[in-house]
Amino acid sequence: MLTPAQQRTLDFIRQYYAREGFAPTLAEITLGLGISSKGSMHKQVQALAEAGAIHLTPGRKRGIELIDEVESQALTIPLLGRIAAGHPIEAIPDQENLNIAEFLLGPGRFALLVQGDSMIDAGILDGDTVIIRRQETADDGDIVVALIDDESATLKRFHRRVGNKLELAPENKSLRPLVFEAHRVRIQGVLVGQLRTY
């Protein structure tokens, strides 16, 4: 069971690794998390290693290795091909199976049931399930789950605005974007998937 600081650290290492292709240094982690002591960070990283979340090669620079999560079990469905109105189904070479687990499961993800039509123009309907990856920051244009005033949650498209303000825009022509001071909004995660059953 990870502590909050450990979880933040792990999330940062994962993101860094995904972005750069190699592990961060202690100094980079401290910087990324707004801490100033790499000694303290060393403690965190050690704790992560003991918890089995990462593997460390002592002394080595950038010596952090991520430990693969439980291998995603085979959860595949045959992918027949591409369908476009008015054409035959076109087979997709070298990809006869779709691994759903790989698409939707992963560390730090959770699902939410969407209620309401505010994202309908983005193809997210009332009753759909969305898959969210937990993270506290977002890029401009991401669809995020945001907590406003630590109270009401909402799924909206995220934009930065001048003057330390944020815009949360629904994808529905009949609704208007909302603009908030940055400090009132806490991002809880970004949309990584969506699914629906009939």
Add this chain to the structure above:
Amino acid sequence: MLTPAQQRTLDFIRQYYAREGFAPTLAEITLGLGISSKGSMHKQVQALAEAGAIHLTPGRKRGIELIDEVESQALTIPLLGRIAAGHPIEAIPDQENLNIAEFLLGPGRFALLVQGDSMIDAGILDGDTVIIRRQETADDGDIVVALIDDESATLKRFHRRVGNKLELAPENKSLRPLVFEAHRVRIQGVLVGQLRTY
């Protein structure tokens, strides 16, 4: 069994854990449930531990661990609750995990990649994956994969028309429904799911 207050507490802990990746503090639970005494909450949490619903590490901060019904953990994703613009995330009773497998997989199912915008008003966008169950008949109003003249395939909404005719209707205001003699159309399957990744 659990008392109502214990159930509320457990639900909150589950939701918090899925969202944050670590357990809440007593103070956070009390706050989340609208209570003001962490001493009382301590009692609740102790009771939950005795009931076997959670595991506690005494003295430790955020020392609550959820007890997994391990099962097919690799195939499930925590379902936090229902999100509606402007409300807190509302927990869904008795459904804290979503099993992706049973959600989308099943006998006789296959996937297709959608190309084009002909079903956009049904929330099916260009690039989405749809899950189809193989069957040769369909009910009025189903969305089906149909083969026309044994040649071109298409994903459309299916309607019966008088005179042994069938209508295949796109869900896109700028496109018109097509009507065929029944013998020209062969239904290959009906839409049972849809998914999208970002």
Add this chain to the structure above:
DNA sequence: GAGGATAGAGAACATTAGGAGAACATTCAA
């Protein structure tokens, strides 16, 4: 009403987690 079970308030206290920062050791690339 008595008595138990359940909820909660709130105060006092003890411990932990997270962090600062200095000093030192090691790695690695030029």
Add this chain to the structure above:
DNA sequence: TTGAATGTTCTCCTAATGTTCTCTATCCTC
């Protein structure tokens, strides 16, 4: 070979947090 970059090991600090009390207030059943 060498020095900057980076990891390691300390010691110290403190706010955040768990623990333990004692009191109240409802319910419910008998």
